[in-house]
Amino acid sequence: xxxxxxxxxxxxxxxxxxxxxxxxxxxxxxxxxxxxxxxxxxxxxxxxxxxxxxxxxxxxxxxxxxxxxxxxxxxxxxxxxxxxxxxxxxxxxxxxxxxxxxxxxxxxxxxxxxxxxxxxxxxxxxxxxxxxxxxxxxxxxxxxxxxxxxxxxxxxxxxxxxxxxxxxxxxxxxxxxxxxxxxxxxxxxxxxxxxxxxxxxxxxxxxxxxxxxxxxxxxxxxxxxxxxxxxxxxxxxxxxxxxxxxxxxxxxxxxxxxxxxxxxxxxxxxxxxxxxxxxxxxxxxxxxxxxxxxxxxx
Amino acid sequence: xxxxxxxxxxxxxxxxxxxxxxxxxxxxxxxxxxxxxxxxxxxxxxxxxxxxxxxxxxxxxxxxxxxxxxxxxxxxxxxxxxxxxxxxxxxxxxxxxxxxxxxxxxxxxxxxxxxxxxxxxxxxxxxxxxxxxxxxxxxxxxxxxxxxxxxxxxxxxxxxxxxxxxxxxxxxxxxxxxxxxxxxxxxxxxxxxxxxxxxxxxxxxxxxxxxxxxxxxxxxxxxxxxxxxxxxxxxxxxxxxxxxxxxxxxxxxxxxxxxxxxxxxxxxxxxxxxxxxxxxxxxxxxxxxxxxxxxx
Numbered sequence: 001x002x003x004x005x006x007x008x009x010x011x012x013x014x015x016x017x018x019x020x021x022x023x024x025x026x027x028x029x030x031x032x033x034x035x036x037x038x039x040x041x042x043x044x045x046x047x048x049x050x051x052x053x054x055x056x057x058x059x060x061x062x063x064x065x066x067x068x069x070x071x072x073x074x075x076x077x078x079x080x081x082x083x084x085x086x087x088x089x090x091x092x093x094x095x096x097x098x099x100x101x102x103x104x105x106x107x108x109x110x111x112x113x114x115x116x117x118x119x120x121x122x123x124x125x126x127x128x129x130x131x132x133x134x135x136x137x138x139x140x141x142x143x144x145x146x147x148x149x150x151x152x153x154x155x156x157x158x159x160x161x162x163x164x165x166x167x168x169x170x171x172x173x174x175x176x177x178x179x180x181x182x183x184x185x186x187x188x189x190x191x192x193x194x195x196x197x198x199x200x201x202x203x204x205x206x207x208x209x210x211x212x213x214x215x216x217x218x219x220x221x222x223x224x225x226x227x228x229x230x231x232x233x234x235x236x237x238x239x240x241x242x243x244x245x246x247x248x249x250x251x252x253x254x255x256x257x258x259x260x261x262x263x264x265x266x267x268x269x270x271x272x273x274x275x276x277x278x279x280x281x282x283x284x285x286x287x288x289x290x291x292x293x294x295x296x297x298x
Numbered sequence: 299x300x301x302x303x304x305x306x307x308x309x310x311x312x313x314x315x316x317x318x319x320x321x322x323x324x325x326x327x328x329x330x331x332x333x334x335x336x337x338x339x340x341x342x343x344x345x346x347x348x349x350x351x352x353x354x355x356x357x358x359x360x361x362x363x364x365x366x367x368x369x370x371x372x373x374x375x376x377x378x379x380x381x382x383x384x385x386x387x388x389x390x391x392x393x394x395x396x397x398x399x400x401x402x403x404x405x406x407x408x409x410x411x412x413x414x415x416x417x418x419x420x421x422x423x424x425x426x427x428x429x430x431x432x433x434x435x436x437x438x439x440x441x442x443x444x445x446x447x448x449x450x451x452x453x454x455x456x457x458x459x460x461x462x463x464x465x466x467x468x469x470x471x472x473x474x475x476x477x478x479x480x481x482x483x484x485x486x487x488x489x490x491x492x493x494x495x496x497x498x499x500x501x502x503x504x505x506x507x508x509x510x511x512x513x514x515x516x517x518x519x520x521x522x523x524x525x526x527x528x529x530x531x532x533x534x535x536x537x538x539x540x541x542x543x544x545x546x547x548x549x550x551x552x553x554x555x556x557x558x559x560x561x562x563x564x565x566x567x568x569x570x571x572x573x574x575x576x577x578x579x580x581x582x583x584x585x586x587x588x589x590x591x592x593x594x
Contacts, residue, residue, distance in 0.1 A: 065470075065490070066470055066471075067470050068487075136504065136505075136508075137508075140508070141508060144509070144510075150464050150493070150494055150509055150512075151509070152494045152505075230497070231501070234494035234495065235469070235494060235495035235496070235497070236490065236491060236492070236493060236494050236495060237490040237491060237495075238490070238491035246493075246494050248495070253469075255497065256469035256471070256495065256497040257469050257470065257471040259378050259379030259381055259382050259471075260379040260380055260381035260382075260469070260471035260472060260473070261381045261471050262381050262384055262385055262404050262405055263385050263389075265405075267471070268381075
């Protein structure tokens, strides 16, 4: 009797606590996200309300000289740098990722797929500082030998980033391909297509929404990556003159200067504005994913 | 099973909250005891420091030595950069903010600066360093200015090999760079569109030793011990020694500051005095800093 009583109480407690906890977590995460966005927006706007900087100067001027007289806060270099390094990385890794996804789904033998999957997961798990370090010790000297200069360059950033986003795009694209109904493939065979024709003309187009999601997610990750890029890109405050030229990105200038500027100074406010820009850019990417992403059908 | 884990997690969360609360009260009561323990010269309480990464190794060493001497004191030292140090102490988040420059130089709002008290705790010398393939032992101030402003682009122009100069800078907000600008560059502007930027002493050291023809500046405390592929260059014929700094032959150095807000608590005061003391001076020297006892 006693035992049954406690058992019932336990179940009631479990039910109650579990439910409450889940609800609290749900609201907490919404609250945290919303407050972070508000905080960032308030901080980011101070550049214009308190420090009197102009938005058009910030977006369109390539003059960044916070210590100068008068100080200048044009962020064009960083915006362009971030865009070039991310798009460059995408250009390298998107085709490779798609090929890998096709290989995993239709070509590779089963045992090889079961090797490839953990390898890709491992690539995601490697911390970005390790990517950066490998970049500095192996890639940068190599580029220096090939192209001259210091080796710290836009190209180094692109290569390191493309390694980092490759597994992201691959796994999402692979899932998208796997979700295409087998019947498509069979129908295509039935019409007399070869395997490659079926893959390239039927399966890939059918999965294009999923693949696009992977690509945009990869791009978003590339944009937000800070440490690895900062370690190899050189962080020189100038627009890149070529692939072998060093430049700076939004994230690299943030990591370099944020700890050394004082709250409330125009310099600090300008950095907050750059952080806000990063947030807005990632909002933009999320919106794109929502638009192009596969509709939930199940 | 799952809910058990959640309960455990919740319990842990609650516990940390309670513990943190305890720490708070201990802290307060320690403050209250101050008056009674004054005569015996023992200190208690907690001191937290944050800021300059250049001063951090010394602050940590001093904290360990001080806690050994006064076991009732607990000291935590964090990095974060000089800006963080000034921010945190101005906000009252830490008792001591470590900085490479006086508080007033960092703060725009001068009314805030007047609350803060700078304490010079040590001197720190910086050195011009080059990759050791650069066969140059001495540079004049003028030559250094020309190199960093982009006028001189090849080592042969300053008596070295025919090799392109690769300038490595610290970010514009760095304290080390501020000292470099103040003592060496003076009115000449660093050209930020040449060379590359590395964001810490360690990263500069790594980049110098791996990049042929590279030149930059680092704190002497980072040059203790054997360094591979990296060489210190004399400035106007003077080496970065304490003697040369005292006789004003070597210009590239500055004070390190511990900044407090208003009147410092007794144990904070005692800790700062300890860092400057004769007793701690040998350690200061060993770590590549200059003890205050040798500067005054």
